Amino acid sequence: MNSVIHHTFSPALSSSASSLIGQNKFTEIRMQNVYLPGKGSSRVAVKCVASPSVEQTAYTTKVARNENLAKLQAGYLFPEIARKRAAHMLKYPDAKVIPLGIGDTTERIPEVITTAMAERAKALSTKKGYSGYGAEQGEKQLRAAIASTFYQNLGIEEDDIFVSDGAKSDISRLQVLFGSKVSMAVQDPSYPAYVDSSVILGQTGLYQKDVERFAKIEYMRCTPENDFFPDLSNVARTDIIFFCSPNNPTGSAASREQLTQLVQFAKDNGSIIVYDSAYAMYVSEDKPRSIFEIPGAEEVALEVSSFSKYAGFTGVRLGWTVVPKQLKYSDGFPVANDFNRIVCTAFNGASNIAQAGGLACLSPEGIKAMHEVVGFYKENTKIIMDTFNSLGFNVYGGVNAPYVWVHFPGRSSWEVFGEILEKTHVVTTPGSGFGPAGEGFVRVSAFGNRENVLEACKRFKELYK
Numbered sequence: 001m002n003s004v005i006h007h008t009f010s011p012a013l014s015s016s017a018s019s020l021i022g023q024n025k026f027t028e029i030r031m032q033n034v035y036l037p038g039k040g041s042s043r044v045a046v047k048c049v050a051s052p053s054v055e056q057t058a059y060t061t062k063v064a065r066n067e068n069l070a071k072l073q074a075g076y077l078f079p080e081i082a083r084k085r086a087a088h089m090l091k092y093p094d095a096k097v098i099p100l101g102i103g104d105t106t107e108r109i110p111e112v113i114t115t116a117m118a119e120r121a122k123a124l125s126t127k128k129g130y131s132g133y134g135a136e137q138g139e140k141q142l143r144a145a146i147a148s149t150f151y152q153n154l155g156i157e158e159d160d161i162f163v164s165d166g167a168k169s170d171i172s173r174l175q176v177l178f179g180s181k182v183s184m185a186v187q188d189p190s191y192p193a194y195v196d197s198s199v200i201l202g203q204t205g206l207y208q209k210d211v212e213r214f215a216k217i218e219y220m221r222c223t224p225e226n227d228f229f230p231d232l233s234n235v236a237r238t239d240i241i242f243f244c245s246p247n248n249p250t251g252s253a254a255s256r257e258q259l260t261q262l263v264q265f266a267k268d269n270g271s272i273i274v275y276d277s278a279y280a281m282y283v284s285e286d287k288p289r290s291i292f293e294i295p296g297a298e299e300v301a302l303e304v305s306s307f308s309k310y311a312g313f314t315g316v317r318l319g320w321t322v323v324p325k326q327l328k329y330s331d332g333f334p335v336a337n338d339f340n341r342i343v344c345t346a347f348n349g350a351s352n353i354a355q356a357g358g359l360a361c362l363s364p365e366g367i368k369a370m371h372e373v374v375g376f377y378k379e380n381t382k383i384i385m386d387t388f389n390s391l392g393f394n395v396y397g398g399v400n401a402p403y404v405w406v407h408f409p410g411r412s413s414w415e416v417f418g419e420i421l422e423k424t425h426v427v428t429t430p431g432s433g434f435g436p437a438g439e440g441f442v443r444v445s446a447f448g449n450r451e452n453v454l455e456a457c458k459r460f461k462e463l464y465k
């Protein structure tokens with residue numbers, strides 16, 4: 001099977017790639033698949049989303065570039081990894097490259113879910129079954145099912161749930177909600193969307209190369225030394241605190257005691273926690289799956305979550321955000337009312353077909369099927385953890401998340417990423433791409449088919465024996 005990677009062409013790749021695709025004809029390859037050489041499953045289509053090269057567009061408008069976008073660094077982490085992978089494929093056209101980098105799902109969506117989506121899609125061709133725009137907040141039945149499945153007895157009700165096209169979109173919508181004047185804190189390392197959306201909104205200063213941070217963001221260091229939970233006595237007050245548990249990339253899940261401290265910290269400071277629970281179903285230990293398990297959290301927290309990693313919905317696109325009525329701004333105005341306004345203005349509601357799939361996910365068979373999907377990736381995680389443990393590495397995460405965080409003390413993450421790619425043809429993710437505290441670590445994703453995971457682990461054993 002051919003795999004597709006999305007790739008934004010950069011001048012760095014243009015010289016090598018252009019021999020395959022014509023001389024710098026970037027405008028002509030927009031959104032086409034370009035096949036890099038390779039055999040069988042190693043044949044890769046690079047989906048080009050190229051911008052016209054500067055020379056080809058002599059005309060310029062009089063519109064100034066958004067200075068906040070100019071602050072962003074070279075590229076979002078994953079396009080940069082895709083660029084390196086594409087360059088590797090050019091160098092080793094016959095290699096079987098195994099992607100354990102980006103956290104994209106690989107297993108098929110359970111049939112009970114696709115059947116519901118197919119039926120909904122078919123009904124759209126009938127007079128009775130057709131529906132156009134739906135409620136911007138999501139279908140009532142789905143909102144109720146999310147509330148009762150994930151937040152039963154936690155005080156969260158149907159009208160606190162806003163259904164969306166995924167957690168990532170909601171993270172950006174939340175930034176629009178808060179505006180450019182708020183200050184924010186993130187776990188270091190963390191999922192890059194929090195920092196990048198904050199920069200785009202203008203909440204930060206410039207990127208400071210020497211410390212590898214943006215000015216005006218509070219980076220909360222999370223390392224093995226502090227059990228991947230920040231020392232809150234050293235964290236400055238901010239308006240917003242992004243907190244992801246189980247965490248991407250470290251794979252660690254915060255305990256009840258730790259989250260109780262976090263909620264108290266937010267309360268003492270009058271801050272709002274944006275809690276990302278996209279991996280909650282991966283929790284195996286006795287640890288919270290929602291911030292709302294912590295008493296009082298409804299006054300200081302909202303929560304984003306997603307079907308992406310439970311049901312293979314990374315392509316279908318469906319998530320939700322919980323904004324409790326009790327969460328208020330300093331003037332007493334409910335945050336949910338403003339979020340509703342943002343959702344109505346910037347989003348017209350999730351796809352009706354995707355929502356039918358979401359509802360099927362939350363049926364008894366759907367829940368069972370999602371547990372099977374999650375269980376499969378958890379088996380992959382164990383295989384990867386056992387491999388690195390057997391090789392004598394310090395390995396973190398994995399138990400409550402589909403990510404394994406491997407320590408290479410004293411080494412640069414990008415260097416290790418390069419070594420693994422060069423010698424094993426396995427794509428991982430360099431830890432420093434998630435923040436300065438990720439330096440010296442590499443994230444190995446457990447999203448992959450079993451054959452690939454086993455083969456990758458065999459190659460890791462050969463490299464590091």
Ligand SMILES: Cc1ncc(COP(=O)(O)O)c(C=O)c1O
Binds near residue numbers: 306
């Ligand atoms: C922590 C975290 N939040 C959110 C997302 C995005 O989820 P979605 O596919 O719903 O946009 C991801 C995806 O990798 C993630 O790791």
